[in-house]
Amino acid sequence: MPLPALEIEAQKLLNGNGRKNGQAVPTLWSERFAQRTQRMTSSVIRELLKLVEKPDVISFAGGLPAPDVFPCAEVEAATHKVLAEHGRAALQYAATEGYLPLRELLVRHMARYGIKVKPANVLITSGSQQGLDLIGKLFVNPGDRILTESPTYLGALQAWSAYQADYLTVPIDDDGLDVEQLEAQLRGGPKFLYILPNFQNPAGVTLSLERRRKLVELANHYGAPIVEDDPYGQLRYEGEHLPPIVQIDAEYHDCGGGDGEFTGDVLYLSTLSKTLAPGLRIAWVVAPESVIARLVQMKQGADLHTSTFGQMVAYEVARDGFLDRHVRRIRELYGQRRDAMLAALDRHFPQEARWTRPAGGLFLWLTLPAGLDSAALLRQALEQEKVAFVPGAAFFPRGGGERTCRLNFSYCGPDVIEEGIRRLGRVVKRLMAERR
Ligand SMILES: Cc1ncc(COP(=O)(O)O)c(C=O)c1O
Numbered sequence: 001m002p003l004p005a006l007e008i009e010a011q012k013l014l015n016g017n018g019r020k021n022g023q024a025v026p027t028l029w030s031e032r033f034a035q036r037t038q039r040m041t042s043s044v045i046r047e048l049l050k051l052v053e054k055p056d057v058i059s060f061a062g063g064l065p066a067p068d069v070f071p072c073a074e075v076e077a078a079t080h081k082v083l084a085e086h087g088r089a090a091l092q093y094a095a096t097e098g099y100l101p102l103r104e105l106l107v108r109h110m111a112r113y114g115i116k117v118k119p120a121n122v123l124i125t126s127g128s129q130q131g132l133d134l135i136g137k138l139f140v141n142p143g144d145r146i147l148t149e150s151p152t153y154l155g156a157l158q159a160w161s162a163y164q165a166d167y168l169t170v171p172i173d174d175d176g177l178d179v180e181q182l183e184a185q186l187r188g189g190p191k192f193l194y195i196l197p198n199f200q201n202p203a204g205v206t207l208s209l210e211r212r213r214k215l216v217e218l219a220n221h222y223g224a225p226i227v228e229d230d231p232y233g234q235l236r237y238e239g240e241h242l243p244p245i246v247q248i249d250a251e252y253h254d255c256g257g258g259d260g261e262f263t264g265d266v267l268y269l270s271t272l273s274k275t276l277a278p279g280l281r282i283a284w285v286v287a288p289e290s291v292i293a294r295l296v297q298m299k300q301g302a303d304l305h306t307s308t309f310g311q312m313v314a315y316e317v318a319r320d321g322f323l324d325r326h327v328r329r330i331r332e333l334y335g336q337r338r339d340a341m342l343a344a345l346d347r348h349f350p351q352e353a354r355w356t357r358p359a360g361g362l363f364l365w366l367t368l369p370a371g372l373d374s375a376a377l378l379r380q381a382l383e384q385e386k387v388a389f390v391p392g393a394a395f396f397p398r399g400g401g402e403r404t405c406r407l408n409f410s411y412c413g414p415d416v417i418e419e420g421i422r423r424l425g426r427v428v429k430r431l432m433a434e435r436r
């Protein structure tokens with residue numbers, strides 16, 4: 001589809017269905033949207049990206065896991081088992097906190113990577129996205145400042161902007177958050193810090209151990225709690241696992257180990273979306289019990305509880321070591337795809353471009369040669385070469401990033417990656433030649 005047509009389609013999407021001859025059709029409802037929704041605009045880029053789900057477009061845009069590794073057979077077997085053995089409980093309302101055997105399993109799972117808490121410290125949520133929303137609902141007053149990395153996860157900005165948050169930002173480099181620049185922002189009095197330590201979305205970078213320690217020290221010095229969002233920590237393709245911030249903080253306070261009460265200043269979020277399947281919508285928040293009790297109240301207002309049936313199925317799939325075995329399989333597949341994308345970039349991109357080399361996760365981050373703009377690149381890439389990615393500017397809470405792009409490497413197979421990067425490289429070179 002030529003780009004003007006794409007734009008018209010996107011505009012239609014942005015305008016919603018309530019338009020007639022290009023004019024908004026007022027309804028009693030459209031005059032009654034809450035003031036806070038004025039900040040919640042859809043981005044044209046996001047809407048354009050909805051159009052790239054066409055079969056002939058190679059898309060590095062979504063944050064999608066590879067469906068090749070969805071455990072379909074295991075989910076099918078677990079579904080039968082849950083219905084046969086616990087059908088009535090599975091289809092009934094249940095406790096907001098979540099299915100206890102699943103919470104116990106997650107506690108054992110986390111203990112292996114350094115997080116020592118009890119089931120009472122775990123709240124099951126409908127995706128980590130809901131965890132972020134509940135945190136916004138519980139903590140954010142209009143005008144509160146949240147300190148984020150720049151760039152950061154767009155979904156968190158969407159969740160918290162609805163509660164009228166403002167943002168303080170700290171840039172990142174190849175070792176994650178630049179802790180040298182953190183202190184100045186901490187003086188701005190953030191309500192909390194939002195940190196993605198492992199294979200960050202969007203940039204793919206990992207916070208070094210030294211910086212994790214410095215972050216905890218500084219956050220404690222300024223009395224600022226941390227939200228640690230870790231959907232990708234298990235998906236490491238090289239190097240050693242690094243201790244999560246929640247663990248470093250617990251050691252700093254000498255709490256949260258062994259049988260002691262977990263009272264740390266870090267809320268930790270993780271999810272089964274990237275290690276089993278995102279369609280299950282099962283994730284969890286780790287917090288001190290007093291915070292869990294309040295998050296439970298927030299969740300009751302939202303959805304009472306996460307699907308009982310879904311939690312039971314997820315538990316049956318994950319138990320008896322399957323989750324770990326499955327993660328090993330995913331690591332192998334995604335590691336190959338990451339390598340395929342890095343090799344293709346080396347082959348097809350001009351020297352003036354730079355990109356990160358993620359040790360895990362789903363994304364890498366590309367910085368275009370000086371003078372190029374990633375939104376303009378997306379237009380041309382879609383129109384001329386049918387290839388898509390996400391322009392980076394959307395991930396910067398306070399603007400910037402016009403030369404950056406997020407590329408996903410988990411979804412497409414190596415041949416498609418090679419072809420997509422070849423096409424994208426061609427557009428980049430063409431744009432550079434035009435500038436000259
Ligand atoms: C950093 C980050 N947090 C949260 C989420 C949401 O995950 P979930 O599918 O569990 O809602 C994502 C999804 O891509 C993510 O990248």
